[in-house]
Each structure stands twice: as structure tokens, then as C-alpha cells.
Amino acid sequence: MSRFPLSASPFRLAVGAAALAFTLAGCGKEESKPEASAPAPAEEKVVVKIGHAAPLTGAIAHLGKDNENGVKLALDEANAKGLTIGGKKVQFEMLSEDDEGKPDKGPIIAQKFADARVAGVVGHLNSGVTIPASTVYNQAGIPMISGSATNPQLTEQGLSGIFRTVGRDDQQGPAVASFLIAEAKPQIVAVIDDATSYGEGLANEVEKTLKGAGVKVLPREKGTDKQNDWKAVLTKLRGKNPDAVFFGGMDAAAGPLLKQARELGIKAVFSFGDGACSDQMKALAGDASEGLVCSQAGIPVKAASQTFLDAYKAKFNTDPIIYAPFTYDAANLIIAAMQKADSTDPAKYLPELTAIDFTGASGKIAFDDKGDRKDAEMTIFTMKGGVLEPIAIIKGGSTIKFEDFVKGGAGEQK
Secondary structure (H helix, E strand, O other): OOOOOHHHOHHHHHHHHHHHHHHHHHHHOOOOOOOOOOOOOOOOOEEEEEEEEEOOOOOOHHHHHHHHHHHHHHHHHHHHHOOEEOOEEEEEEEEEEEOOOOOOHHHHHHHHHHHOOOOEEEEOOOHHHHHHHHHHHHHHOOOEEEOOOOOHHHHOOOOOOEEEOOOOHHHHHHHHHHHHHHHHOOOEEEEEEOOOHHHHHHHHHHHHHHHHOOOEEOOOEEOOOOOOOOHHHHHHHHOOOOOEEEEEOOHHHHHHHHHHHHHOOOOOEEEEOHHHOOOHHHHHHHHHHOOOEEEEOOOOHHHOOHHHHHHHHHHHOOOOOOOHHHHHHHHHHHHHHHHHHOOOOHHHHHHHHHOOOEEEOOEEEOEOOOOOEOOOOEEEEEEEOOEEEEEEEEEOOEEEEHHHHHHOOOOOOO
16 A cells, blocks of 8 residues: 555656646747748849950040940940849949050050959950050950951951951051042042051051052151141141042041141041041031041941930930940940850850851941951041031942931841
């Protein structure tokens, strides 16, 4: 018989205490609720750097800024789309450098871009800067596309990954010279250049075409790209009474040249290449700019896609000058090649860039085996009423009236 009464046995006390504790615990604690899950972290974007270089200070800074704007517009539009490349969201970032239009600055900036591990470069503006820089890009394995460098030497070096979205001076020179011969019918022509790779190279091509057509060309006169006093050169030419004058150089030097020529009573037809084929000539030369003839190594801005023109005006509150459609296309070509390769690695997307078939603001773009744009158009302009007006397009040796070219559909962006 137990020593404890049943009602007070240790077993029953323990069970009762446990039950009471359980009951009290159940009554004193609210039902637990599942914790709210933490928000998923935002997907991290991979930053892809694109380099741009041009003169952003100095006499042709307006052209450099125009180039820069084209690149910025393209990258901003791509970022707004939220592109995914290689399974990762990408954010394009422009690294822009001022090369001051100086040849010695080109390689320095190119190395700076290489050190920053940019994935591609749009630039440079001037041929004389682009050519030495291109060797650095080639060594670093960075694709480079110029939207304005026209000297043939750029793509005659046999470097892979070097391209341009404009035509060459050995296309542009014959185009403006042939137009000058057909329309002005000069007997004697004076040729002047600014001693840069671009100016001298273009002047050489013009002179070659003129001489080939039997036109007398006076001994070459030279200046510099910084020159604004041309009176000595012009006084010398005035005594030789040329029917036409061609100047190879940029608008900052061309404007004073033309203005001073008219002040000295020189009545010759003045013609220029794309570097001086801008509305800035009116501001630089005043009324002396009326009737000038000039060329551009591509379609005129007003023939670029309306989508691009509207977007540029909305973003920058101004119209593009000359090269912005071509730098805009250059940046978009790099992005399109990355998308096709599904990689931002230059070694992986370069084959896609080389073989690309693309339609952009400046029309259809494909590259030949040198990196030159296939079937590049040349445009002839004249200054009329203070406005630079395109009058003819030269393509594949054929001259097309500008109005007919536009009717046929120029740059339509896809």
C-alpha cells in the first residue's frame, strides 16, 4: 500500500502541475503570426563604360559637343530600355574626354580609356587625333568607331576593331571637286590646307581630281588650324586671279579665310570639306558665306531619321550640327553588337560588330573588311540666305538631287 494517499501522490501532483502550466501558457500567449518576408534586393546592374573623345574646348568645341551629345543620347535611350546582356541588367556610362583636337592627346586619352576598362569608344573627331589613338585601341583590344574622321589612313592601317560611320576623303574630295568642275567650270583653282592630317589629306584628293580633269591648280598654300589671319596668303592669291578656291580645314579657320577674301575683293567660288560645312560659317564669315559650296562625308543632318532629330531637340534644346547622327549611330552599333553577342566583352562582340547590318539615324550601315562604311553617301551644300542647304547627294558615282534622295527615304531608324 502506498505511503501517500492517492489524491496526494507525487505522480498525480506532477501531472496536475504540468497540465495547469500548459493551460496557463495557452491562455496567456497570443497565437504567433508568420513574420513578414524582407523585400527582395534590387537586381544589381553591371556598369558598362563607353568612351568618347573630341575637342570640348577651343575653336571647334561646338562640333565636339555635337559629337558628345549624339553618344549621350544613344546611351540614355539604351538605359531607359533596361537592357539585359549576358543575363545581367546593364547600365551604360559615358566617359568623355577633351582631346583639344591635338594629335599628341589622342594616344594619352586612348590609354586612359584602356586603363578604365571601357568596353568601346566613339571618337575621335579629328583624323589627326584619331589615327595615332587607333593604334592604342587596337593594342588594348577596344573597338573604336569614329563618327567624323575621314582620312583614308585610319582604316588603311590594317587594324581590327577600327571603324567609321562616315565616308572617306578619297570619296569626299572627288565628290566636291567634280561638282565644282561641273557647276563653276573653273580654269584656275587655288588649293589651301591647314596642315592637319584631315585638311591636307582632303586637299590632296581635291587637287588630284581637278588635275585629272585638266584644271590648272596653283601651287599649294598652307596655314594652320588655329589661324585667323589669312591676308598674306590671300593677297598672294589675288594676283593670280583664281576662278575657285578650295580650303581643307575646319570652320573656325575657314570662316575668317572666306571673310577676308571678300574684303580683299577676291570673287572666286569658295569650296570646303565637311569640317567647314556647318551653319557656323554664317556666324564666322557673315555675308561672305553666301554662295559657298561644301561637302559632307555622309547624309545631311536634315535627312537623318525624324525619330533621332526629335529626340535630340527634346533632350538638348538645339538641333544637331554635323556629326551627331553618326556618333549616335556609332554608340548604337556598339550596343547592338553586344546584344547580338550577348556579351559586353570586346573580344566577344567584335565579330558581331564587324558583320553587322544595321539601320540607324544616318541610314543603313554595314562595314567592309577595312572597317569603312559601305556605300557611304557624299552631300554637296551651298549657303543660301544664311542657311546651309543640301543640293545633291553623290553615291556610287551617281549624283542625285537632294529632293529626290529624300523622297526615296534616307535614314529611317529601327
